[in-house]
Amino acid sequence: MDEFERLTREIQSGIDGFKTRLDRVESFLDKKEIEGRRLMIRNSAEAKYVPSSMEEKSFSGYLREGERAVEKKALRVADASLGGYWAPAEFSRQIIQGVTEFSPIRSIARVMTTTGSTLELPKAANTFDCAWVAEIGNRTETTGYSLGLETITPHEAYALIRAAKSFLEDAGIDIDNWLMGEFSLRFAKLEGTAFVTGNNTGQPEGILTNANVGSSNSGDGNTITADAILDIVYSLPSEYRRAGTFIMNKATALAVRKIKNNQNDYLWQPSYAGGQPDTLAGYKVVECPDMPDVANAAYPIVFGDFKRAYTIVDRVDISVQRLVEKYVEYGQIGFYARRRVGGQVTDANAIKKMLIAA
Numbered sequence: 001m002d003e004f005e006r007l008t009r010e011i012q013s014g015i016d017g018f019k020t021r022l023d024r025v026e027s028f029l030d031k032k033e034i035e036g037r038r039l040m041i042r043n044s045a046e047a048k049y050v051p052s053s054m055e056e057k058s059f060s061g062y063l064r065e066g067e068r069a070v071e072k073k074a075l076r077v078a079d080a081s082l083g084g085y086w087a088p089a090e091f092s093r094q095i096i097q098g099v100t101e102f103s104p105i106r107s108i109a110r111v112m113t114t115t116g117s118t119l120e121l122p123k124a125a126n127t128f129d130c131a132w133v134a135e136i137g138n139r140t141e142t143t144g145y146s147l148g149l150e151t152i153t154p155h156e157a158y159a160l161i162r163a164a165k166s167f168l169e170d171a172g173i174d175i176d177n178w179l180m181g182e183f184s185l186r187f188a189k190l191e192g193t194a195f196v197t198g199n200n201t202g203q204p205e206g207i208l209t210n211a212n213v214g215s216s217n218s219g220d221g222n223t224i225t226a227d228a229i230l231d232i233v234y235s236l237p238s239e240y241r242r243a244g245t246f247i248m249n250k251a252t253a254l255a256v257r258k259i260k261n262n263q264n265d266y267l268w269q270p271s272y273a274g275g276q277p278d279t280l281a282g283y284k285v286v287e288c289p290d291m292p293d294v295a296n297a298a299y300p301i302v303f304g305d306f307k308r309a310y311t312i313v314d315r316v317d318i319s320v321q322r323l324v325e326k327y328v329e330y331g332q333i334g335f336y337a338r339r340r341v342g343g344q345v346t347d348a349n350a351i352k353k354m355l356i357a358a
Contacts (some may be wrong), residue, residue: 052324098183103188104286108286109311120152152344154315154340155341158338162330163332168333182308191343200344208291208292210344212303216355218355221296223356226260229280233283236303236352247288247306251285255294268285296357302345304351309345310351312342312343321322
């Protein structure tokens, strides 16, 4: 064996060893990512609402045993025609926080609160001209510019839970956190669907149902092409593209993860850091179960700056009514919760839908 061949084999052996160590590092990072995500989920599930103030303790007692077990002066009575009591502010915040964990649109959109029946946001009705001018030159008045108002109405949603009296009488049951988790899940599923496909009649307006949101074709009548991903990204102005996010359901995400560019590289890049999102063409991907599957004439992907495009309005107070007589023959107590939330597209230029079409 000559010197050149010996050196070549040593180099190849070193490369093979490096690849083996790299594979081990990637396997270790994958394992840590999974552990990190599991820890985040577990910590979220274990986070509890602990009553502290007299108001909160009274509300907790009301949930378990009714009015006879509490200091009524510490409870805030709702509208007499509705019955029930307003939940303490901390209980309301905890429920809304729970909704954030379940509803992906809420986590990326602009969220505001109001104490009124509607929220009005100023919106430019059109643009105005500007031009260079000499220091003492004539400055022509700009015309055509005006401000309008975007009105968002919170719509009412409710959740009804029934529980056996014996369940509530058990001192070991954490009724506050049980109710919080149940209300959070139900409100989240309801509003999450509306934020995507709602018709704006008695419910929020969906991103996919707003007629002013533009679209970009996938390049194929049955699937998504690599070029279509880049087309939808660069179809938006740079000011929206900088904060861009993709939303799609898990079936679409699986299909997109298999797409490669001309250099045979995957456009989808998985995250190796716990809590960090995967990226597609360099932009964050959020899984949204209410988005449609890939199919002819469907809109399975939306891309853009959702904080600019979509606004959610919460009427923060949540009222909870304890229904004692309604289910007495079943030995159950009912809990009726209601809240008001609105949502609609406030800047259609900030997002773009992908249409499955050639």
